[in-house]
Amino acid sequence: MKPGSATAPTVEAAVTRLAALAPLADSEVELLRAAAKLPRHFPVHREIQLEGQPVGGPSIILSGWACRVQIFRDGRRQILILLLPGDVIGLCSHRSAITAASAISLTDASLCPAPVVGSGLETPGLAEAYRRSRAMEEAYLLRQIARLGRLNAHERIADWLLELRDRLGLAGMVNGDSFPMPLTQEALADILGLTSVHVNRTLQSMRREGLIDLRGGTMRLIDIPRLETLVGYRPARVSSDAPNGAGPND
Amino acid sequence: MKPGSATAPTVEAAVTRLAALAPLADSEVELLRAAAKLPRHFPVHREIQLEGQPVGGPSIILSGWACRVQIFRDGRRQILILLLPGDVIGLCSHRSAITAASAISLTDASLCPAPVVGSGLETPGLAEAYRRSRAMEEAYLLRQIARLGRLNAHERIADWLLELRDRLGLAGMVNGDSFPMPLTQEALADILGLTSVHVNRTLQSMRREGLIDLRGGTMRLIDIPRLETLVGYRPARVSSDAPNGAGPND
DNA sequence: CGCGTTCTTGACTGCTTTCAAAGATGGTGG
DNA sequence: CCACCATCTTTGAAAGCAGTCAAGAACGCG
Numbered sequence: 001m002k003p004g005s006a007t008a009p010t011v012e013a014a015v016t017r018l019a020a021l022a023p024l025a026d027s028e029v030e031l032l033r034a035a036a037k038l039p040r041h042f043p044v045h046r047e048i049q050l051e052g053q054p055v056g057g058p059s060i061i062l063s064g065w066a067c068r069v070q071i072f073r074d075g076r077r078q079i080l081i082l083l084l085p086g087d088v089i090g091l092c093s094h095r096s097a098i099t100a101a102s103a104i105s106l107t108d109a110s111l112c113p114a115p116v117v118g119s120g121l122e123t124p125g126l127a128e129a130y131r132r133s134r135a136m137e138e139a140y141l142l143r144q145i146a147r148l149g150r151l152n153a154h155e156r157i158a159d160w161l162l163e164l165r166d167r168l169g170l171a172g173m174v175n176g177d178s179f180p181m182p183l184t185q186e187a188l189a190d191i192l193g194l195t196s197v198h199v200n201r202t203l204q205s206m207r208r209e210g211l212i213d214l215r216g217g218t219m220r221l222i223d224i225p226r227l228e229t230l231v232g233y234r235p236a237r238v239s240s241d242a243p244n245g246a247g248p249n250d
Numbered sequence: 251m252k253p254g255s256a257t258a259p260t261v262e263a264a265v266t267r268l269a270a271l272a273p274l275a276d277s278e279v280e281l282l283r284a285a286a287k288l289p290r291h292f293p294v295h296r297e298i299q300l301e302g303q304p305v306g307g308p309s310i311i312l313s314g315w316a317c318r319v320q321i322f323r324d325g326r327r328q329i330l331i332l333l334l335p336g337d338v339i340g341l342c343s344h345r346s347a348i349t350a351a352s353a354i355s356l357t358d359a360s361l362c363p364a365p366v367v368g369s370g371l372e373t374p375g376l377a378e379a380y381r382r383s384r385a386m387e388e389a390y391l392l393r394q395i396a397r398l399g400r401l402n403a404h405e406r407i408a409d410w411l412l413e414l415r416d417r418l419g420l421a422g423m424v425n426g427d428s429f430p431m432p433l434t435q436e437a438l439a440d441i442l443g444l445t446s447v448h449v450n451r452t453l454q455s456m457r458r459e460g461l462i463d464l465r466g467g468t469m470r471l472i473d474i475p476r477l478e479t480l481v482g483y484r485p486a487r488v489s490s491d492a493p494n495g496a497g498p499n500d
Numbered sequence: 501c502g503c504g505t506t507c508t509t510g511a512c513t514g515c516t517t518t519c520a521a522a523g524a525t526g527g528t529g530g
Numbered sequence: 531c532c533a534c535c536a537t538c539t540t541t542g543a544a545a546g547c548a549g550t551c552a553a554g555a556a557c558g559c560g
Binding site for chain 1: 547548549550551
Binding site: 501502503504505506507508509510511512513514515516517518519520521522523524525526527528529530 | 531533534535537539540541542545547550555556557558559560
């Protein structure tokens with residue numbers, strides 16, 4: 001494995017996330033590992049799915065960060081939702097499905113085909129994990145709407161960071177209060193509906209207030225309780241099962 | 251039928267919308283009509299689904315307008331998505347599903363249980379319509395994010411009106427360029443992520459510019475081409491089938 | 501070490517909010 | 531049929547959050 005390659009395609013994050021969504025049989029984990037042997041690699045800023053094109057089969061993100069994005073004629077961009085390791089894209093089951101918004105890579109990324117689940121008879125765990133994954137995605141979309149519609153810059157960032165920590169935690173990518181932050185402030189701005197200049201100022205203000213510590217591509221949430229009360233944060237939940245953990249490692 | 255009752259529960263709008271999403275067999279239409287015989291009525295501002303509660307079976311909106319909403323501790327509200335006649339809510343198939351955001355009625359409304367579709371063997375049309383309905387809802391969520399993140403007040407209203415016209419058109423509720431507008435400017439503000447004061451000013455500006463005509467609970471889009479170029483509007487599409495029409499009646 | 505990208509900072513503009521109050525509207529009961 | 535009341539709409543003035551434009555500093559990569 002080349003020393004320079006930032007994201008060696010491993011399936012572990014995806015297995016961790018899907019197993020956190022629903023218990024997987026060993027055979028189902030094996031299906032995932034087998035699928036991950038045929039990864040597709042995307043350099044940064046590459047189109048993964050194109051709006052209006054057929055969805056194709058579902059894929060799993062093995063490594064790297066991506067997003068769904070809407071671009072306006074005059075160049076304005078809005079990132080609609082982040083796509084993180086273990087996320088499944090293209091989970092629509094209707095006929096002639098076409099993708100509603102393009103997906104692009106925000107870092108180098110690798111995907112693989114998601115193992116097909118029939119009517120869920122032989123792979124009940126995977127099928128359930130896919131269904132919950134889709135429900136989680138919908139919950140993130142809803143929260144993103146509330147965030148953009150009613151929160152100011154400080155609150156948007158706080159809320160988004162807490163959600164991000166939960167999401168990365170599901171995939172086992174959180175260490176204590178820290179997780180990787182490979183995005184430029186330009187990308188953050190496109191996520192948060194702000195300008196990069198204002199994101200910069202707000203991040204610095206939050207640093208000064210001792211809320212966060214962002215250095216060298218790592219984000220550390222210093223004062224999570226204060227971040228949470230700032231926006232009344234509550235983690236997304238899509239089922240009444242015990243809140244699926246795998247939270248931050250320590 | 252009482253003269254005063256604003257929304258006599260008819261199933262026609264719902265049948266129109268679902269049949270526009272996928273061809274329905276006569277037997278499937280009969281299932282819908284039968285289900286509509288057991289409507290539940292909700293006065294304005296009544297809770298239809300409560301966040302965190304079990305989803306229960308799927309329901310169809312027969313008449314009236316509703317929404318999913320997020321309310322913050324300090325009273326800020328954001329309407330996440332409108333729910334219109336023919337829309338199906340509670341379409342999650344995973345175990346122990348709980349609703350991610352409360353649904354409330356914005357006008358008097360009536361719902362009925364959605365006919366259950368098994369594995370889609372006996373009701374392939376309905377099953378397909380449900381799947382596409384869910385995909386449409388996701389497309390509306392994505393567009394709502396782009397709207398709140400990157401459009402100014404004029405553009406948000408234009409974009410939202412055009413989407414609303416398409417959605418109501420699917421249910422056969424558009425007459426030419428006009429459709430009912432039963433929402434208060436306060437509700438519009440909660441949809442658009444603005445204040446009601448600013449919604450008022452912006453609507454009046456659009457009236458003066460000859461873009462819209464809003465009077466007596468009816469919205470007329472006077473200059474649709476100009477509205478469309480204002481935001482680069484393109485209708486939501488979730489399948490490569492011929493764009494499902496039932497567009498505006500004339 | 502040099503170059504391009506990203507981050508940072510300042511000054512200024514402006515869209516949107518806030519606060520307040522007046523005007524319109526519609527439904528109800530006398 | 532009209533007075534009355536609650537709700538909704540409209541308007542004004544002032545303040546604030548975020549955007550724009552521009553330029554310099556820091557960073558990372560080759």
